Amino acid sequence: RKEVEQDPGPFNVPEGATVAFNCTYSNSASQSFFWYRQDCRKEPKLLMSVYSSGNEDGRFTAQLNRASQYISLLIRDSKLSDSATYLCAVNRDDKIIFGKGTRLHILP
Amino acid sequence: EAGVAQSPRYKIIEKRQSVAFWCNPISGHATLYWYQQILGQGPKLLIQFQNNGVVDDSQLPKDRFSAERLKGVDSTLKIQPAKLEDSAVYLCASSTQVKAEAFFGQGTRLTVV
Numbered sequence: 015r016k017e018v019e020q021d022p023g024p025f026n027v028p029e030g031a032t033v034a035f036n037c038t039y040s041n042s043a044s045q046s047f048f049w050y051r052q053d054c055r056k057e058p059k060l061l062m063s064v065y066s067s068g069n070e071d072g073r074f075t076a077q078l079n080r081a082s083q084y085i086s087l088l089i090r091d092s093k094l095s096d097s098a099t100y101l102c103a104v105n106r107d108d109k110i111i112f113g114k115g116t117r118l119h120i121l122p
Numbered sequence: 123e124a125g126v127a128q129s130p131r132y133k134i135i136e137k138r139q140s141v142a143f144w145c146n147p148i149s150g151h152a153t154l155y156w157y158q159q160i161l162g163q164g165p166k167l168l169i170q171f172q173n174n175g176v177v178d179d180s181q182l183p184k185d186r187f188s189a190e191r192l193k194g195v196d197s198t199l200k201i202q203p204a205k206l207e208d209s210a211v212y213l214c215a216s217s218t219q220v221k222a223e224a225f226f227g228q229g230t231r232l233t234v235v
Contacts, residue, residue, distance in 0.1 A: 108221065
């Protein structure tokens with residue numbers, strides 16, 4: 015089993031819809047969690063850190079479920095500019111491990 | 123605040139040649155990472171430094187890859203000799219401390235022919 019798993023997609027979603035991604039991690043000792051966004055041929059950019067209590071940044075909401083070992087990302091009122099690959103990252107033993115990413119296409 | 127700087131942006135070499143990549147992290151960031159990202163995959167951690175010491179290099183193919191971080195600031199990653207399967211984007215990232223979020227440079231796109 016891979017340490018960090020994501021559904022690769024692609025998710026094809028009409029503009030304005032709500033979309034949610036999950037990411038599961040295998041090591042219960044993982045301590046911090048992140049969502050990154052990566053545009054085609056660009057570097058990953060931090061979208062948001064994920065806190066135990068859940069956190070929201072505008073249209074984006076991240077949640078952590080330690081019992082089931084997954085994190086989620088919810089995007090509301092999706093925009094064409096949200097089209098990208100979303101990478102889940104987990105800090106385990108002071109190393110940041112990435113999933114393969116989920117591709118999102120927002121359709122006009 | 124200046125971001126993570128990497129050079130070169132692109133490199134094409136023949137197999138069995140050597141190549142080196144350079145990274146300058148964000149000022150004050152003690153932790154530096156080198157990742158390899160193959161097309162369609164997530165970044166794979168190659169090596170992690172804390173200041174000028176190696177924290178983890180378990181995924182670094184040490185028969186051909188080497189990295190150093192002299193004086194705890196800049197870092198270089200070298201491949202010698204390169205193989206076709208080394209074609210990838212090599213990303214450098216830095217963070218303030220080991221549990222904090224990492225910030226990436228633009229990467230070096232390596233093509234081995």
